Amino acid sequence: MENKIKFVQGNEACVEGALYAGLDFFAGYPITPSTEIAEILSARLPQKGxxxxxxxxxxxxxxxIIGASLTGKKVLTATSGPGFSLMQESLGYAIMTEIPSIIVNVQRGGPSTGIPTHVSQGDVNQTRWGTHGDHAIITMTASNHPDIFLVTVDAFNIAETYRTPVVLLFDEVVGHMREKLIIPEPGKIPLVERLRTSVRDGTDYHPYLAREDGRLPMSDFGGVHRYNVTGLAHDMWGFPTDTPKVAHGLLRHLVDKIENNVNKIARYKEFYLEDADQILISYGASARSALHVVENLRKKNQKIGLLELQTLWPFPSAIVREKCLKAKYIVVVEMNMGQIRTSVQNAVEHPERVFLANRIDGVMINPTDIKNILRLIKGQGV
Amino acid sequence: MAVKDFIRERFFPHLWCPGCGHGIVMNNMIRAIEKLGVSKNDIVMVSGIGCSSRITGYLDFHTLHTIHGRALAFATGVKMSRPELNVIIPMGDGDALSIGGNHFIHAARRNIDITAIVMNNRIYGMTGGQYSPLSGFGINATTAPYTSIDNDFDVVKLSIAAGASFVARTTTYHVKQMADIIAQAILHKGFSVVEIMSQCPTYFGRKNKQGNAVEMINSYRINTTPKGSKAKKENPSLIERGIFIQEERAEYCKEYDKIIQRATKGNK
Structure with missing residues (x-):
């Protein structure tokens, strides 16, 4: 029997999640700090055909990976900031053509080549608006290895459900640190398989005509339905059009299918929020330090809690607003210059109560950094 | 099957200008496929951006119209996932060898079983007549008002050097040869490149005083010669056409099957 308990890097936890979800195809290019994902998959993928x-x-x-996905495969690529910048045009193509695909970005310091081997969370807004044009996108993250595994499986399921690319936005610390991972038995986590059309051979198949529930059944390239896929604005046959009504409907569909399901797509964890009047909001590696602070200050009877976001985009505004209704202080903990803080300010009833605890120097934010900000907010000095 | 049965009439009229060479290429792609008797369900056509890339929409295959220059990268994903399918890439000169030049040489290097049809009209037609990496020195274009000082690539030499195992050149005048070469390129197991000299009377022809479409097509008759002909020795400025290389070499997807065999053995 294969050992299901492993001591692995976060990048390997992501690989395990992808394989559990049924990954068939990986294409990538070496880049720190994501390279382990490619290395491990170069060995593991051919073992399962x-x-x-x-x-x-x-x-x-x-x-x-977009080409492979069109033949019915579950697909993945992995990169870091510079590579993610290069992928933006084709990411937009996957959004426009509604091709399920998973992109892992293990973040490093930026801009440009930045600090390749150090931690950062500076690509949060790039995942939202990196590709041109109005669009919606799904971005997920995690702070520990069991969660990386789960979120990766989830990403594959969500990509199939909504026919869309999903970005997994990890960071150097969770990507490289080692931690225990218990791989669930096959079948324990439900998997969403591709929704394929039931239209028969010889009947007109409309690849871009949504069903009543908003989903679009696909047909694998190489099958009996021959259709066109294009990044141009297109009609229900996938043929280019610049008819205003069709272009409008397409853009609304692409955005609404995600934004209208924001609460279904939202994944988050909450710690001690019931009575909290101080709330930390964090994600990824930063949430580890934030949780440490919360557990520490709870011992000193402070009413403090943590909202750990796992879905960053679409931003779960209603959930954040509701969780923060009673908060006197809201501190967003992240390793960038406040990229999620802005979304939190837009979401909550009292934006003036939102503060930022951050680091942008390539060093992991530690509990003392956060505690110092809390003291400053309360006028206690550090 | 008749030629019209390969066409999606719903999507006509096409967007090409009167006199454009791309329709001649599309016609002969169909004739080649018809001659080979390949099922329409077994053909995936992938293209990038440009006038030539619009061919995909008009043909009744599995068609993937992608982004500028990247058709071969998309096609690599399709082919690796479904190696039994025939993957054909119509591409323009700018699409194939300017923005897509890196993907072109790497697809050739891997010798993956894909057929690249480079429709070389030496100009960016869709954006209105800018010079391309195949325009060549001394050419007039809307971005070369004082003539181009850029040298051009030789598609045949570049493809051979990059590792393509089938490389050919023909023109829109030599339609019988074109259909025959395209058919052989599709049959070839490996990366195949067919350069087709194709006239753009609207931009290249007008800017460079090459006359109308008929005169441009006729110039292909006058300015080209079969590969290795006596005429070429007498007049080295003639452009050779024909098949320049046709070799059986290890094909990428076949080699990957061996990787899977090695990996699954190691697993047991």
Missing amino acids: GKFIQMEDEIASMCA
Whole structure:
């Protein structure tokens, strides 16, 4: 019997989650700190009859997984900031053509080449608005290895459900640190398989005509339905059009299918929020330090809690607002210059109560950094 | 099957200008496929952006119209996932060798079984006549008002050097040869490149005083010669056409099957 208890890096937990979800195809390009994902999959994928390819760059990697997904495969690529920048055009193509695909970005310091081996969470807003044009996107994250596993499986399920790319936004600390991971038995976590059309051979298949529930059944390339896929604005046959009514309907569909399901897509964890009047909001590696602070100050009878976000986009505004109704102070803990803080301010009833505890120097934010901010807010000095 | 049975009439009229060479190429792609008797369900056509890339929409195959320059990268994902499918890529000169140049040489290097049809009209037609990496020195274009000082690639030499195992060149004048070469390129197991010299009377022709479409097509008759002909020795400025390389070499998807065999053995 295979050992289901492992001591692994976060990147490997992501690989395990992807394989559990049924990954068939990976294309990627080496980049720190995500490279382990490619290395491990180059060994593991062919063992299950899957395919691995190291492409000539990140642009080609993203394009290759979209092509593979169209043949009915579950697909993944993994990169870091510079590579993620290169993928933006094809990410937009996957959004426009509604092709399920998973993109892992293990963040490092930026901008540009930045600090490749150090931690940052500076790509949060890039995942939201990195590709051009109005669109909606799903971005998920996690702070520990069991959660990386679960969120990765979830990402594959969500990508199939909404016919969309999903970005898994991890960071150097969770990607590289080692921790225990127990892999669930197969079948324990339900998997969403591709919704395929029931339209028969010889009948007109409309690849871009949504059902009443908003979902669009697909047909694998190489099957009996021959149809067109294009990044141009397109009609229900997938053929280019610039008819205003069709273009309007397409854009509304692309945004509404995600934004109208924001609460269904939202994943979060809460710690001691019931009576909290001080609330920390965090995600990824930063949430580990935030949780440490909360547990520490609870011992000193402070009413403090943590809301750990796992879905960053679409931003779960209603949930954040409701959880923060009673808070006197809301401190967003993140390793950037306040990228999620802005969304929190927009969501809550009292934006003036929102503060930022951050680091942008490539060093993991530690509990003392957060405690110092809490003291400053209360006028206690540090 | 008749030629019209390969066409999606619903999506006509096409957007090409009167006299454009791309329709001639589309016609002969259909004739080649018809001759081979390949099922329409077994053909995936992937293209990028540009006038030539619009072919995909007009043809009744599995068609993927992607982003500028990246068709071969998308096609690599399709082909690796479903190696039994025939993957054909119509591409323009700018799409294939400017923005897509890196993907082009790497697809050739891998010798993946994909057929690239480079429709070379030496200009960016869709954006209105800017010079391309195949325009060449001394050419007039809307972004070269004082003539171009950029040298051009030789598609055939570049493809061979990059590792393509089938490389050919033909023109829109030589339609019988075109259909025959395209058919052989599709049959070839490996990365195949077919350069087709295709006229753009609207921009390249007008800017460079090459006359109308008929005169441009006729110039392909006059300015080209079969590969290795006596005429070429007498007049080195003639452009050779024909098949330049056709070799059986290890194909990428076949090699990956061996990787799977090795990996699954190691698993037991």
